[in-house]
Amino acid sequence: MECHVSQRAGAFALQARLTLPVGCNWIGLFGPSGAGKSTLLRALAGLESTAQVIGQWGELTLPDAGKTVLVSAQTPLFPAITVARNLQLVAHHNQQTEAQTDWAIDSCECRQLLGKKTSALSGGELQRVKLARALLAAPALLLLDESFSAMDTALKQRIQWRLRYEWAGHCRVIMVSHDLNDMMRCCQQIALISAGKVLSQGDIATTLSEQHSLVKPACADKQVLPMASVLKGLFYSQTPGGVQFKVGQHIVNCSEAAARDNSNHIAMLVPASQVVLSQRSDAQLSLSNSLPGKIMTLEPSGANQVKVCLACADQLLIALVDSTVIKSIPLCPGDTVTAHFGSRFEYHL
Amino acid sequence: MEATAIILTLKLAGLSTLLLMLLALPVSWGLSRWNSPFKSVVQAIVALPLVLPPTVLGFYLLLAFAPDSVIGSWWQSITGERLAFTFEALLLGSVIYSLPFAVQPLHAGFTQLHPHYLETARMLNLPWYTRLRVVVLPAIKPSIFIAAGLSFAHTIGEFGVVLMIGGNIPGETRVVSIALFDHVESLNYASAHMLAAVLLVFSLLLLIALYYLQGKRRLKWNVM
Numbered sequence: 370m371e372c373h374v375s376q377r378a379g380a381f382a383l384q385a386r387l388t389l390p391v392g393c394n395w396i397g398l399f400g401p402s403g404a405g406k407s408t409l410l411r412a413l414a415g416l417e418s419t420a421q422v423i424g425q426w427g428e429l430t431l432p433d434a435g436k437t438v439l440v441s442a443q444t445p446l447f448p449a450i451t452v453a454r455n456l457q458l459v460a461h462h463n464q465q466t467e468a469q470t471d472w473a474i475d476s477c478e479c480r481q482l483l484g485k486k487t488s489a490l491s492g493g494e495l496q497r498v499k500l501a502r503a504l505l506a507a508p509a510l511l512l513l514d515e516s517f518s519a520m521d522t523a524l525k526q527r528i529q530w531r532l533r534y535e536w537a538g539h540c541r542v543i544m545v546s547h548d549l550n551d552m553m554r555c556c557q558q559i560a561l562i563s564a565g566k567v568l569s570q571g572d573i574a575t576t577l578s579e580q581h582s583l584v585k586p587a588c589a590d591k592q593v594l595p596m597a598s599v600l601k602g603l604f605y606s607q608t609p610g611g612v613q614f615k616v617g618q619h620i621v622n623c624s625e626a627a628a629r630d631n632s633n634h635i636a637m638l639v640p641a642s643q644v645v646l647s648q649r650s651d652a653q654l655s656l657s658n659s660l661p662g663k664i665m666t667l668e669p670s671g672a673n674q675v676k677v678c679l680a681c682a683d684q685l686l687i688a689l690v691d692s693t694v695i696k697s698i699p700l701c702p703g704d705t706v707t708a709h710f711g712s713r714f715e716y717h718l
Numbered sequence: 719m720e721a722t723a724i725i726l727t728l729k730l731a732g733l734s735t736l737l738l739m740l741l742a743l744p745v746s747w748g749l750s751r752w753n754s755p756f757k758s759v760v761q762a763i764v765a766l767p768l769v770l771p772p773t774v775l776g777f778y779l780l781l782a783f784a785p786d787s788v789i790g791s792w793w794q795s796i797t798g799e800r801l802a803f804t805f806e807a808l809l810l811g812s813v814i815y816s817l818p819f820a821v822q823p824l825h826a827g828f829t830q831l832h833p834h835y836l837e838t839a840r841m842l843n844l845p846w847y848t849r850l851r852v853v854v855l856p857a858i859k860p861s862i863f864i865a866a867g868l869s870f871a872h873t874i875g876e877f878g879v880v881l882m883i884g885g886n887i888p889g890e891t892r893v894v895s896i897a898l899f900d901h902v903e904s905l906n907y908a909s910a911h912m913l914a915a916v917l918l919v920f921s922l923l924l925l926i927a928l929y930y931l932q933g934k935r936r937l938k939w940n941v942m
Contacts, residue, residue: 416837435843444838449856458852459842506842 372424372431374412383565385409387543389426390558394537397556397573398545405565406545407441410512413543414439426541429509438503440496441514446487452498453483460505470505476531477501478524492519500528504536513544517551529554549573549597553638573636574599574685596641596676598687604633611712617682622657624713644688645709646677648698656709662686664704667695679708720913722889723897730805730893731873734812735820738869739862741813742820749821750828765818775815776882783807783883808884808891812873819868827861860931867928871921 370391376383383405387396398406412420415434424431446455456479460470474480477497482490490498496519503511517525532542533555546552552559552573560570569576577597600621602614611624614635623637645654650661662679670676675695677688686708690700700706745764749757767775783802784790793801801807831854839849877895884891886900894913901910 414841416841434841438841443834444841445832445834447835447839447852450852454852458844458848462842462844462848502842 370425370427372413372422372426374409374420374422374424376408376412376417376420378408378419381405381408381565383408383412383420385562385565385567387424387560387567388558388570389424391427393557395533395542395544395556395558396570397552397559398543398562399547399549399552399559399576400562404562406562407514409562410439410441410514410543410545411443413437413510414512426510429541431510433509436509437512438506438508438510439512439514440499440503440516441512444499444503446490446495446498446502448487450487451483452479452485452487452490455487455498456483456502456505459502463505463507465505465507473501473504476504476535477528493521493524496520497528508540511540511542513542513546515545515547517546518548522550525551526554549638553599553636573638574601596670596687596689598639598641598685599636600639600681600684600686601634601636604635616660616684619660619682621660622712639686639710641676641687641689643710644686646688646690646700646706647709648704648706650707652707652709654709657712659707659709660686661705662708664700664702664706666702667700679706681708720897720909723892723894723913724916726805726889726891727874727893727895730808730812731870734809734816734873735866735869737809737813738816738820739866742817742824742865742869743862746821746824747828749825764821767815768818772815772876772878773882776811776879779807779811779814779879779883783810802883803885803887803891805890808880808893811879811883812876815876815879816869816872819872820865823861823865823868824858827858831857863931864928867924867931871924871928874917875921 370389372387372389374383374385374387385405389396398409400406408417408420411417412422413432414437415422415432416439422432429436446452447458450458456470456474459465460473465473474483477500479497479501482494482498485494487495487498496516500513500516517529520528529551542555544551544555556573558570559573559576561568561576577599600616602616602621605613605615605620607613608622611622612635613620613622614637615621621637623635645656647654652659660681662681665678665680665685666676667678668676669692670689673692675690675692677690677700679686679688688708749761780802781787782789783793785794785800785802790801793799793806835853835857836849839853844852875895876893877899880891880893880896881899884893884896886892886896892900894917898910898913898917901907901913
């Protein structure tokens, strides 16, 4: 199942073909500013009169403006009425019960904001109320355009977790964010968008590793995702600062902020620039993780850097190393090295 | 006698303001949503009374209201009375004459209402009457006050149109401005002073109130 969205506005042409698997409920859209992400969402919401949308996602036939709700900076609260009235009106006209209304308000932690005027809300509070109001419209397709950007990490985590696991099954979501951690927490798939086209789509680990081959050397500066890899494993134990999970026989420490998946599976995003390699396995570094790995490939990346791909217990780990270092410490494919990295990465593009 | 003129003037201004609001709200809403080369033609026609000498407008209205004209004979067939030199003719003339003063502030108000608000309300499945009540009316409420205030003030101040189509019939068409003219012609300066002062003070107070409202709400209206 897929969806095709096209629109021409001046010199910019949107020609996006998104794959929409039935079993997938959250899809993330990633890409540089001006790539057409917001226009794509507006078109899906039926707000772009010149756009053409045709597609199918499970039981949902697109476009379906009556069942689609967009949350973005351009979907303001109604300033003439209070926060509570904003929510009540939408709940009333979408036949939401009192229990459903309470659930939406509490999920987005809006209870203490109800008495306020809309003009008295901070950026993060505004986003919470907009999100709750969108949920009360009972959408079958929810479109989120940077809807968490002004929230602090802990708050964002709580709300995203509730939407992802308590609200799952109520609707499907397409989300635009510049925060890879949002994608890690919520999305089953991400699509990479550049210049109005979908370059690639798939799970986060695959898309992250694929994009480097999609970006031509000439436009390496236009790389849309940070070079990074994703380590996955089964939950091992809870620690005061986060969780531990197992990659092969090795234990990896991960702060809650970096990843929190459902059930027992943990996924952690490791930016390539944050990985330190050592040739000695007993090197003592002030980083919480070290994993032995075998060098698979070495290839130049950008200006004066070398991308080193390691196999750590069947998983791909990418490290970026300065080319001058490679000259003094020779690394070759087949060598075994130890990769060191921290447990917490805040990744914003 | 002066009291009759003042009451008649207030009645005329009040009724024409009411009719103008009913007429100008849909007209200015339509204008603010309409994109066509003909929009400037319609805008120009609405704005004509601003630049035309009132006597020109009065002259054409007089012709239109005559018993042998289309409008005049139609009126006569319905009501059994002639239209020219009646209060109803005056009311119709006032509505046309003050139309730009009602349309322009409302048009400005509707233009300032960002489309995102209505887009969002529609997306959240709010029905049209809720969108009107929660989004549109609160946004243009100050514009409605200003449009009504200006229409009222302008109707009180009209003279040329009234003279042409109303004449000087006490209790029917003899409004304050006509009574004032009458007093001056008959050299009755004491009564003229009184009426002139009433008009001056009333209009000044009304405009002060409107400008105060404009400053407070940072509204734009460009009729003056």
